[in-house]
Amino acid sequence: MYSPVVMDHFKNPRNVGVIENPDGVGTVGNPVCGDLMTVYIKVENDIIVDVKFQTFGCAAAIATSSMITEMAKGKHVDEALKITRQNVADNLGGLPPVKMHCSNLAADALHLAIKDYYKKRKGVDIEVEVHPEDHTH
Amino acid sequence: MYSPVVMDHFKNPRNVGVIENPDGVGTVGNPVCGDLMTVYIKVENDIIVDVKFQTFGCAAAIATSSMITEMAKGKHVDEALKITRQNVADNLGGLPPVKMHCSNLAADALHLAIKDYYKKRKGVDIEVEVHPEDHTH
Amino acid sequence: MVKPRIYFDNSATTMVAPEVVEAMLPYYTQYYGNASSLHTFGQEAKKALEESRAKVAALINAQPDEIIFTGGGTESDNIAIKGIAYRNRTKGKHIITSSIEHPAVLETCRALEKEGFELTYVRVSSEGIVDTQELERSIRKDTILITVMHSNNEIGTIQPVEEIGEIAARHGIPFHTDAVQSAGKIKIDVKAQHIDLLTLTAHKIHGPKGVGALYIRKGIQLQPIIHGGGHEKGLRSSTENVAGVVGFGKACEIAATNLEANADHMRKLRERAIEGVLASIEASYLNGHRTQRLPNNANFRFTGIEGESLVLMLDEAGFATSTGSACSSHKLQPSHVLMALGLRHEEAHGSLRVTFSRYNTEAEVDLFLQTLPGIVGELRKISPLWNRR
């Protein structure tokens, strides 16, 4: 059902945890659909120097969370904003169709963390791409 | 599906054939339902001294025909009139329900042969038990 | 002499091929998971299911995701016909079929008739071929389905499927065909033959009983008749019969690989039987078309002889044959197929179907040809119809 990359990230998730005093935090998902994830970022000169996550959810939710942290780390925040759900799924070698929608929330969580960073550190309110139909928080 | 007695009478039918100048002939059945049988009797002093049959039909039809000839032979015609379909079926160790009705015509054929005997030899028109719903001829 | 045990009733069902049994066995005691389960046992089962789907699809030139597995040919026919009918109820209520369909189609059509659908039963020629002109003429604006069998189970006639497919396509009407008897005997190509829905069953091609498939061309929508866990695209909910499906897949694979060679072999037996019987038994006739018939089917009639008696006598002699379809063996009505050919009742009651498989041999046919005339003679001795001729 899951690709080997998904299973690898699920079994050995990268960057699990919490960042104390993060520069940005994003939470998406809803226990109703069985997924909830929080992404924490540490930013220096607009570069994401550290990123951590915590996720309650299925293997897909955990793997996408883990993958997004790897994809985001070291990137400029504006570059990181361009990472899409599809990018995450592609990097994981694909996701089962039923999971594409509901458990593939990591990109949204990252975008919300960056939005939070802009607000908190720069006082700027930016628009980010999230999929409100999939989750409330 | 069929009892051993049915199979025996089917495989080794007794009294097959035609009696030349019979004292009575009875034919029942209808090719529509796949069964047609003729019973011939030879009668002396109201005793059935010989009986033969010809049947087009399934194993049940052949076995009932064969059985009725054995049951009738040696009997007084009025005794023979009392042989019922159920008697024939019982003597055969039973018949499958679907065959009880349509292929169990031998008693009727015998009764018609006896009726024919009464008419031909005694000029008497007797009533006999037949099942007109099951066959036309 | 030991009584032989010769099986000439391969249109009723077939022996499961030893390779098929072998393929199935691991799925009973080793890979026994539920294909919907997440764990390894489940994934093993799922993999086997999908591999088998590809094999079934390959036999008829379909895509794997156009195949759903069912509980048999009857269920496939019901899912297809009722599925189209119920789904398109508002579009129309007219369905066209033939007068020689298997009961799985015929009785389904009759059930729909009782629910208010209108049916046309297209006639066949005296050789059992569906009249395609009559079929096309019977198309109405509200025709929602044409269902005509690929080949007939009693007399083996191969229907002009491609032509019917073209007519259906031209008029934009979905076309279902019951190919239960054609599978493994003649080439089936759902694309070339413009088929939208096609019924298969495993047990007629040396697979296990209780497994069927329905091909559903991409885009065709059906309303389900069985509800539950949503398996097989929601059209056949139930824990997938993995071992059975694996057996079906294997049977299709073997059938596809050796299609021509097996057909040639069966055709040789058929010709030997037909020529032998017609030559050695007076007043014997072949039912159906002389050449446009399945390679494994011979269907005879013998003046003055009733079919059941003949089948039972042959069984006593060690030959398994049939009067027509197995379904109607216990019924009293004459075959609706033979009646549709225009035969008289006593003729329709007198049929003998002999159907071969790749496992039958010429020696078996020869033994049959030695045995049959004597039995026909015995029964004719008893028969008033023969003696009164």
Next chain:
Amino acid sequence: MVKPRIYFDNSATTMVAPEVVEAMLPYYTQYYGNASSLHTFGQEAKKALEESRAKVAALINAQPDEIIFTGGGTESDNIAIKGIAYRNRTKGKHIITSSIEHPAVLETCRALEKEGFELTYVRVSSEGIVDTQELERSIRKDTILITVMHSNNEIGTIQPVEEIGEIAARHGIPFHTDAVQSAGKIKIDVKAQHIDLLTLTAHKIHGPKGVGALYIRKGIQLQPIIHGGGHEKGLRSSTENVAGVVGFGKACEIAATNLEANADHMRKLRERAIEGVLASIEASYLNGHRTQRLPNNANFRFTGIEGESLVLMLDEAGFATSTGSACSSHKLQPSHVLMALGLRHEEAHGSLRVTFSRYNTEAEVDLFLQTLPGIVGELRKISPLWNRR
């Protein structure tokens, strides 16, 4: 260390018992006739069919002629429920069921609802027992069917079937029960429990997949949903799956013979698992009733843990388990059964079902108890719900 291969998902499906496979084998390559055929091959098949019918009947204290064979539990449920509904359409349109039925019943009821029938879904207690008082109160003049499962497939609760049967009988309403999970684990007695229709499937009791049965009390009339050759009293037309049915019969025979001993064995494993888990893992809970549950079922939840992750982690460690029913493994909605107990969404998403068979051992349970706490710990480390408590 070689990864173990431990199967704890016996409510999804079971290994086919070796004796069952052995019983089936001759019907593939030796006695492969069509049970409707007149010849010896056919009679052999017919005999096997009828002997198996008697064995299935014996498991539930029914008469052989009250059993029809089907393609599985889902089909039996559909035949029973739609069969009653369609047949009694003019008498009434109200059906009573429970809120924790298997999708084979639930989705069938929903389909009927769309067709104009009116459904009452009776609630269950927080331990998953159907409220019989609510059930009786919901009976109307036009109630034509009560269908409540014998025991639940997710949480294993045994329902008050006899009581429901009495209520149904008192009101003169047919009572159907899905006993798929009860069979072979607890005693089923259709007479004592006043059951009119009862669903069974072979693959949950170490029989083959793709074979089921429906008990239909003498006198109960159903309208068929599948049409064809008229097999199984016209309620399940299709060439009979002889090998499958023979396997089913054998599986029932074994289940009946060793019912108590097997139940005791499974109950021991269950208790060991429940006690071990609850003792060793903090914030772990048992779903369902503590005692009124199937001997082979344990269903847990662990605060902050999502079920699918847990099942996959356990699979990596060599244990086949499930989140709930296999059917819903690929769905995103939380289990309707757990929701019916009044659990919160995140709790309902966090279930782990562990279901044993007679083949499981204490050593396997012990290995499980050694493995589970570590996995739960790992997942909790990732979980925001656990860390935020």
